[in-house]
Amino acid sequence: RLVSADAEGAEEQVIEAALRPKKLDDFVGQERVREQLSLVLRGALRRGRTPDHVLLSGGPGLGKTTLAMIIAAELGQPLRISSGPAIERAGDLAAVLSTLAEGEVLFLDEIHRLARPAEEMLYMAMEDFRVDVVVGKGPGATAIPLDIAPFTLVGATTRAGMLPGPLRDRFGFVAHMDFYEPAELEVIVRRSARLLDVEITDDGAAEVAGRSRGTPRIANRLLRRVRDYAEVRADGVITQELARAALRLYEVDERGLDRLDRAVLESLMRKFGGGPVGLSTLAVSVGEEPETVEVVAEPFLVRQGLLARTPRGRIATPAAWAHLGIAQPAASPM
Numbered sequence: 001r002l003v004s005a006d007a008e009g010a011e012e013q014v015i016e017a018a019l020r021p022k023k024l025d026d027f028v029g030q031e032r033v034r035e036q037l038s039l040v041l042r043g044a045l046r047r048g049r050t051p052d053h054v055l056l057s058g059g060p061g062l063g064k065t066t067l068a069m070i071i072a073a074e075l076g077q078p079l080r081i082s083s084g085p086a087i088e089r090a091g092d093l094a095a096v097l098s099t100l101a102e103g104e105v106l107f108l109d110e111i112h113r114l115a116r117p118a119e120e121m122l123y124m125a126m127e128d129f130r131v132d133v134v135v136g137k138g139p140g141a142t143a144i145p146l147d148i149a150p151f152t153l154v155g156a157t158t159r160a161g162m163l164p165g166p167l168r169d170r171f172g173f174v175a176h177m178d179f180y181e182p183a184e185l186e187v188i189v190r191r192s193a194r195l196l197d198v199e200i201t202d203d204g205a206a207e208v209a210g211r212s213r214g215t216p217r218i219a220n221r222l223l224r225r226v227r228d229y230a231e232v233r234a235d236g237v238i239t240q241e242l243a244r245a246a247l248r249l250y251e252v253d254e255r256g257l258d259r260l261d262r263a264v265l266e267s268l269m270r271k272f273g274g275g276p277v278g279l280s281t282l283a284v285s286v287g288e289e290p291e292t293v294e295v296v297a298e299p300f301l302v303r304q305g306l307l308a309r310t311p312r313g314r315i316a317t318p319a320a321w322a323h324l325g326i327a328q329p330a331a332s333p334m
């Protein structure tokens with residue numbers, strides 16, 4: 001797993017699997033994506049053909065894997081799962097592709113991290129359902145064409161901007177998944193609580209939802225932490241007051257900022273006077289990989305109006321100074 005701040009434990013994975021909606025109708029939010037996708041899938045089913053390849057782009061935990069599973073289920077096909085980093089050589093990809101049965105769905109997570117030769121092989125596979133397997137080395141090397149069964153590729157990426165144009169263009173349908181609205185997250189929290197057999201009041205669910213950074217995975221995670229608190233320190237029922245106390249303990253603030261979010265802002269303000277500062281310098285100052293800061297923390301902070309990306313670097317907005325209660329120095333650029 002690339003994103004350390006989002007590392008999942010074994011228990012989390014089991015629970016997440018149990019909480020995953022299995023049908024498009026149970027998938028909460030992302031209205032437009034759901035409607036468009038539904039048409040794509042129904043159209044294909046009606047024609048008895050494999051649907052266009054689908055690219056899902058969006059931040060971690062917004063439901064890309066869930067949607068990939070739903071696509072396969074709606075098509076009545078098995079889902080084969082792999083990822084960009086897991087495929088090191090073109091031969092690895094050829095091995096996966098050549099064992100696909102007709103109509104199967106292949107999910108490639110983190111597709112932007114696919115190695116170049118594999119990526120080029122994928123172009124041809126997506127377009128012509130054919131790959132060239134290169135046998136031998138140097139001048140004697142020959143490419144042996146190999147037909148593969150028509151399949152549907154579902155690619156997922158947290159960084160659509162990093163996908164090469166030729167790859168992006170081969171997806172017939174591109175879905176951008178955005179942060180969820182609090183009301184949608186509330187539905188997810190109530191649904192998860194029901195599945196986990198936890199009692200939660202409506203304002204308790206709203207409290208958890210409101211602090212979930214617009215992200216279903218985080219909503220489910222916070223729900224479990226609050227459940228622990230409710231069971232150990234109270235009578236098991238999650239009320240608003242209890243959710244607040246529990247989330248304070250887990251250092252999730254009222255806007256949903258977690259420790260990494262606050263570390264980024266604090267460092268930006270205290271060490272760099274509010275910026276502008278480059279992404280890598282900022283990441284080093286909080287002991288994280290630039291990609292983690294860029295993919296995990298920043299989109300939410302930008303959405304909240306707490307951080308701005310400018311050509312000269314990242315800057316903390318006045319709202320950020322106010323939220324963290326740090327006095328903004330007079331000479332600060334904003």
Ligand code: ATP
Pocket residue numbers: 015016017019020021026027028029059060061062063064065066067156188216217220
């Ligand atoms: P990553 O790419 O980091 O793996 P992801 O975008 O694939 O993240 P998922 O693993 O699909 O995210 O979703 C995380 C969890 O959030 C799932 O276990 C699922 O329970 C829940 N979830 C995601 N989207 C929804 C949704 N629309 N409705 C209900 N639950 C959802």
